[in-house]
Amino acid sequence: MYKRQELLRFAAAAPLAGAAARLLAAPAAEGAKLLVVFLRGAYDSTSLLVPTSSDFYYASRPGIAIGRPGTSGGALPLDADWGLHPALAQSVMPLFQQKQAAFIAFAGTDDLTRSHFETQDGIELGQALDRRRDYRSGFLNRLAGVLGAGPLTDVSPMAFTDQLPISLRGDARAANMALAGNARPTLDARQSQLIASMYRDTPLAQTVAEGFQVRDEVRRAMQAEMDAASRNAMTSRGFELVARRMAALMRERYDLGFVDVGGWDTHVGQGATTGYLANRFEELGRGLAAFAQEMEPENWRQTVVVVISEFGRTFRENGNKGTDHGHGTVYWVLGGGLSAQAGGRVVGEQQALTATTLFQNRDYPVLNEYRAVLGGLFQRMYGLSPAQVAKVFDGVTPKDLQLV
Numbered sequence: 001m002y003k004r005q006e007l008l009r010f011a012a013a014a015p016l017a018g019a020a021a022r023l024l025a026a027p028a029a030e031g032a033k034l035l036v037v038f039l040r041g042a043y044d045s046t047s048l049l050v051p052t053s054s055d056f057y058y059a060s061r062p063g064i065a066i067g068r069p070g071t072s073g074g075a076l077p078l079d080a081d082w083g084l085h086p087a088l089a090q091s092v093m094p095l096f097q098q099k100q101a102a103f104i105a106f107a108g109t110d111d112l113t114r115s116h117f118e119t120q121d122g123i124e125l126g127q128a129l130d131r132r133r134d135y136r137s138g139f140l141n142r143l144a145g146v147l148g149a150g151p152l153t154d155v156s157p158m159a160f161t162d163q164l165p166i167s168l169r170g171d172a173r174a175a176n177m178a179l180a181g182n183a184r185p186t187l188d189a190r191q192s193q194l195i196a197s198m199y200r201d202t203p204l205a206q207t208v209a210e211g212f213q214v215r216d217e218v219r220r221a222m223q224a225e226m227d228a229a230s231r232n233a234m235t236s237r238g239f240e241l242v243a244r245r246m247a248a249l250m251r252e253r254y255d256l257g258f259v260d261v262g263g264w265d266t267h268v269g270q271g272a273t274t275g276y277l278a279n280r281f282e283e284l285g286r287g288l289a290a291f292a293q294e295m296e297p298e299n300w301r302q303t304v305v306v307v308i309s310e311f312g313r314t315f316r317e318n319g320n321k322g323t324d325h326g327h328g329t330v331y332w333v334l335g336g337g338l339s340a341q342a343g344g345r346v347v348g349e350q351q352a353l354t355a356t357t358l359f360q361n362r363d364y365p366v367l368n369e370y371r372a373v374l375g376g377l378f379q380r381m382y383g384l385s386p387a388q389v390a391k392v393f394d395g396v397t398p399k400d401l402q403l404v
Contacts, residue, residue: 031152032302032381033250035257035291036140036167037332039284039309040120041264044323045330045364046315047277049103049346050075052083054353060316064272064323073273078103082346087278091285095292095334099343100300102403104331105350106367108311114325116265119310124166126371128395139374141170142392144256147382148172157256160246165258175254179245239287247294250303264309268320288334300336304381304404306374307332312364315353328364331373333403341402348373348401372399380404 050066051057052075058065066085067074075083076093082105084093095101111119111129122129126139140157148155159165159176168174199205239261250257263280270277288307292300312329333342341347348368351357359365375389375398389398 031255033255033257033295033299033304034381035246035250035259035303035305037288037305037307038120038124038165038167038258038260039264039307040116040260040262041266041309042116042311042313042325042329043264043280043309044266044270044277044313045309045328046313046323047270047272048085048088048281049078049105049330050083050085051081051353052077053081056354057315062317063321064270064317066272078346081350085278085281086273087281088285091282091289092332092334095289096344099340100292100334100336100338102333102338102342102344103346104333104348104368104373104401105346106328106348106364107308107331107370107373108328108364108366108368109370110366111311112327114311114327116310116325121166123308123310123370126167126374126393135166136169137171138165138167138169139371139392140167140256140258141172141174143378144168144172144174145170146384146388146391147256150384150388152255152382155256156254157258158249158254160242160249160257160259165260167258179242238283240283240290243287243291244294247291251295251299266313267318267322267324270322288332292334292336295336297336302337304333304335304337304377306377307334308370314362315358315364316362326363327359328366331368331370333377335404337404339402339404342404347403368399368401369396371396373401376400377403 046057046061047064047066052068066083069075069077069083073086076086076089077083078096082103084096092101109119109123111122113119121133121135124138124140125133125135126142127133127137144155144157155172157168157172157174159168159174160179161176162178164174164176168176196205196209242259246257246259261284266277269275272278288305291305295303308331309329312326313323314326316323318324351365351367353364355361357365371393375393375396378384378392379386379389379398379400380402381404384392386398389396
């Protein structure tokens with residue numbers, strides 16, 4: 001017989017998350033689905049959404065600027081002022097043309113630390129900057145709590161990460177499971193049975209059983225993909241594969257998702273039309289397009305994907321053919337049900353880019369504060385009242401960009 005201390009040690013080792021036992025949540029409710037993709041490291045949004053009408057941009061980036069539309073390797077034209085990095089020609093650009101993608105320029109947080117960790121934490125918490133941080137309450141968890149108490153009868157959040165992210169910490173039940181790689185199981189079948197026996201005849205019994213079932217299904221699918229790859233049947237790797245796994249789970253079980261993608265801190269040699277950053281954009285774009293495809297049309301029409309980052313990067317290139325920590329950035333919004341006012345557009349408050357309009361003469365300003373933007377999105381997606389939005393983002397007036 002195992003002592004209780006050993007059983008608890010097994011439970012602590014489980015790759016699951018929840019309110020107390022960190023166990024996988026029950027299947028998701030039907031309806032609207034939201035996936036937040038966090039690009040950790042502060043990606044260079046000026047290379048993504050290229051200000052092609054700005055002579056100042058080309059003067060500020062003599063070594064890393066993306067050419068104007070119509071030039072060799074130039075940006076893909078979006079409108080009279082903006083172009084898209086050509087690495088996204090086969091992935092996000094078709095979605096934009098189908099009115100299933102939009103970009104929010106001059107987006108971000110009012111945090112001015114330019115610290116990766118401080119700003120990432122602040123964004124995931126979604127709390128006012130002038131208050132003491134409560135790391136037990138992330139904004140996606142608060143959203144799950146609001147939805148579970150009103151618009152939806154059952155909410156199932158899932159983080160596709162090794163650990164439960166700050167954004168999903170809180171009172172609402174949440175789950176986490178990393179989908180990248182094929183790590184050795186933390187718990188074997190015998191240990192899983194022991195943990196399940198601890199919760200037998202308790203209110204958590206069904207949740208625990210379903211949690212282990214989801215874990216086993218994901219591992220079987222991952223192993224099948226690994227086997228296919230050994231026979232050269234797998235043609236894509238990285239984020240695209242993870243995105244397809246996420247879609248399979250969100251399509252069937254989960255309605256709030258979170259995933260983070262690192263490697264965006266490009267101080268040195270970020271490249272331009274080709275190079276390190278272009279490769280990152282290409283991989284990310286393929287993954288997002290694969291997610292949309294894997295969700296299937298009916299679910300994709302009810303799904304919104306929001307791609308965010310902690311801050312942008314300096315408007316001018318540095319001496320190492322890279323960029324440094326900045327302020328304002330660009331958010332991506334994708335989905336099969338974007339509104340006619342947003343789909344295929346660059347939205348939000350904007351201004352001309354000149355030396356006099358840069359924030360502190362170096363960065364994009366933030367004209368579309370992220371909590372206000374997300375509050376407006378949640379209000380439209382879920383029909384939330386101002387009081388309900390305030391429970392997610394206290395003290396914020398929602399900014400309705402008519403995204404959906």
